Amino acid sequence: MTKDFHIIIVTYNRVNYLKNCIKSVLKQKKVSIYLDIIDNGSVDNTKEYLRKFRNFQNERIIINSHRIEQNIDPLMAAVNSITNFKGNFINFLGDDDWYNSDDVLYKIKSLFSVKSLATIMTTFKKINLNDSFKNYEF
Numbered sequence: 001m002t003k004d005f006h007i008i009i010v011t012y013n014r015v016n017y018l019k020n021c022i023k024s025v026l027k028q029k030k031v032s033i034y035l036d037i038i039d040n041g042s043v044d045n046t047k048e049y050l051r052k053f054r055n056f057q058n059e060r061i062i063i064n065s066h067r068i069e070q071n072i073d074p075l076m077a078a079v080n081s082i083t084n085f086k087g088n089f090i091n092f093l094g095d096d097d098w099y100n101s102d103d104v105l106y107k108i109k110s111l112f113s114v115k116s117l118a119t120i121m122t123t124f125k126k127i128n129l130n131d132s133f134k135n136y137e138f
Contacts, residue, residue, distance in 0.1 A: 006087030
Protein backbone atom coordinates (compact mmCIF):
# COMPACT_ATOMS: atom_id res chain seq x y z
CA MET A 1 0.00 0.00 0.00
CA THR A 2 1.32 3.45 -0.93
CA LYS A 3 1.99 5.75 2.01
CA ASP A 4 1.73 9.54 2.05
CA PHE A 5 5.47 9.96 2.59
CA HIS A 6 8.52 7.84 1.87
CA ILE A 7 11.30 9.17 4.09
CA ILE A 8 14.87 8.13 3.41
CA ILE A 9 17.58 8.51 6.04
CA VAL A 10 21.18 7.56 5.28
CA THR A 11 23.31 7.39 8.40
CA TYR A 12 26.97 6.81 9.14
CA ASN A 13 28.38 6.66 12.69
CA ARG A 14 25.92 9.17 14.15
CA VAL A 15 23.53 7.05 16.17
CA ASN A 16 23.00 9.79 18.79
CA TYR A 17 21.72 12.19 16.13
CA LEU A 18 19.79 9.41 14.42
CA LYS A 19 17.77 8.74 17.58
CA ASN A 20 16.33 12.27 17.57
CA CYS A 21 15.72 12.09 13.85
CA ILE A 22 13.71 8.86 14.09
CA LYS A 23 11.78 10.10 17.13
CA SER A 24 10.67 13.17 15.20
CA VAL A 25 9.42 10.99 12.33
CA LEU A 26 7.52 8.69 14.67
CA LYS A 27 5.79 11.70 16.28
CA GLN A 28 4.28 12.88 12.98
CA LYS A 29 0.47 12.88 13.06
CA LYS A 30 -2.25 12.52 10.44
CA VAL A 31 0.01 11.06 7.73
CA SER A 32 1.17 7.59 6.73
CA ILE A 33 4.90 7.00 6.43
CA TYR A 34 7.28 4.47 4.93
CA LEU A 35 10.57 5.11 6.73
CA ASP A 36 13.68 3.72 5.04
CA ILE A 37 16.82 3.88 7.20
CA ILE A 38 20.09 2.99 5.52
CA ASP A 39 23.10 2.28 7.73
CA ASN A 40 25.96 3.22 5.44
CA GLY A 41 28.63 0.99 6.99
CA SER A 42 28.63 2.47 10.50
CA VAL A 43 31.13 1.09 13.00
CA ASP A 44 29.46 2.63 16.08
CA ASN A 45 26.36 1.02 17.60
CA THR A 46 23.98 2.12 14.82
CA LYS A 47 23.45 -1.47 13.72
CA GLU A 48 22.40 -2.52 17.22
CA TYR A 49 20.13 0.50 17.65
CA LEU A 50 18.33 -0.19 14.38
CA ARG A 51 17.60 -3.80 15.40
CA LYS A 52 14.85 -2.54 17.69
CA PHE A 53 12.96 -1.29 14.63
CA ARG A 54 13.16 -4.59 12.77
CA ASN A 55 9.65 -5.50 11.65
CA PHE A 56 8.21 -2.29 13.14
CA GLN A 57 4.86 -1.64 11.56
CA ASN A 58 1.56 -0.13 12.57
CA GLU A 59 -1.38 1.27 10.66
CA ARG A 60 0.46 4.51 9.83
CA ILE A 61 4.17 3.74 9.80
CA ILE A 62 6.34 1.03 8.30
CA ILE A 63 10.06 1.06 9.06
CA ASN A 64 12.59 -0.70 6.88
CA SER A 65 16.24 -0.59 7.84
CA HIS A 66 19.13 -2.17 6.07
CA ARG A 67 22.88 -2.03 6.17
CA ILE A 68 25.54 -1.46 3.55
CA GLU A 69 28.71 -3.12 4.79
CA GLN A 70 31.16 -0.60 3.33
CA ASN A 71 30.60 3.15 3.53
CA ILE A 72 29.78 4.64 0.13
CA ASP A 73 28.50 7.97 -1.17
CA PRO A 74 25.18 8.71 0.63
CA LEU A 75 23.33 9.29 -2.62
CA MET A 76 24.50 5.94 -3.96
CA ALA A 77 23.43 4.35 -0.68
CA ALA A 78 19.92 5.71 -1.24
CA VAL A 79 19.59 4.77 -4.92
CA ASN A 80 17.62 1.56 -4.32
CA SER A 81 15.20 3.39 -2.03
CA ILE A 82 14.76 6.19 -4.53
CA THR A 83 13.99 3.90 -7.43
CA ASN A 84 11.54 1.84 -5.37
CA PHE A 85 9.90 4.57 -3.33
CA LYS A 86 6.56 3.75 -1.75
CA GLY A 87 4.98 7.13 -1.11
CA ASN A 88 3.17 9.99 -2.77
CA PHE A 89 5.99 12.26 -1.59
CA ILE A 90 9.65 11.45 -1.09
CA ASN A 91 11.65 13.18 1.63
CA PHE A 92 15.37 12.91 2.33
CA LEU A 93 16.11 13.52 5.98
CA GLY A 94 19.69 13.83 7.23
CA ASP A 95 20.51 11.71 10.25
CA ASP A 96 21.20 14.94 12.14
CA ASP A 97 17.92 16.57 11.07
CA TRP A 98 14.55 16.38 12.75
CA TYR A 99 11.05 17.76 12.40
CA ASN A 100 10.47 20.46 15.01
CA SER A 101 6.74 19.77 15.40
CA ASP A 102 4.46 16.78 15.09
CA ASP A 103 2.49 18.14 12.13
CA VAL A 104 5.20 19.17 9.65
CA LEU A 105 4.39 16.42 7.15
CA TYR A 106 0.65 16.94 7.54
CA LYS A 107 1.10 20.62 6.63
CA ILE A 108 3.11 19.68 3.55
CA LYS A 109 0.49 17.15 2.50
CA SER A 110 -2.23 19.77 2.99
CA LEU A 111 -0.35 22.31 0.91
CA PHE A 112 -0.09 19.89 -1.98
CA SER A 113 -3.82 19.27 -1.90
CA VAL A 114 -4.23 22.82 -3.24
CA LYS A 115 -4.28 22.43 -7.04
CA SER A 116 -2.67 25.81 -7.80
CA LEU A 117 0.37 25.34 -5.56
CA ALA A 118 3.68 25.57 -7.39
CA THR A 119 6.36 26.03 -4.71
CA ILE A 120 6.82 25.55 -0.99
CA MET A 121 9.15 27.94 0.81
CA THR A 122 10.46 27.03 4.23
CA THR A 123 12.65 28.09 7.10
CA PHE A 124 15.16 26.09 9.08
CA LYS A 125 17.45 26.44 12.06
CA LYS A 126 21.08 25.52 12.09
CA ILE A 127 21.93 24.36 15.60
CA ASN A 128 25.57 24.14 16.59
CA LEU A 129 27.06 21.66 19.04
CA ASN A 130 26.94 24.33 21.77
CA ASP A 131 23.14 24.64 21.16
CA SER A 132 23.40 28.10 19.64
CA PHE A 133 21.35 28.46 16.49
CA LYS A 134 20.73 30.71 13.53
CA ASN A 135 17.43 30.99 11.66
CA TYR A 136 17.44 30.88 7.87
CA GLU A 137 14.49 31.98 5.75
CA PHE A 138 13.88 31.65 2.04
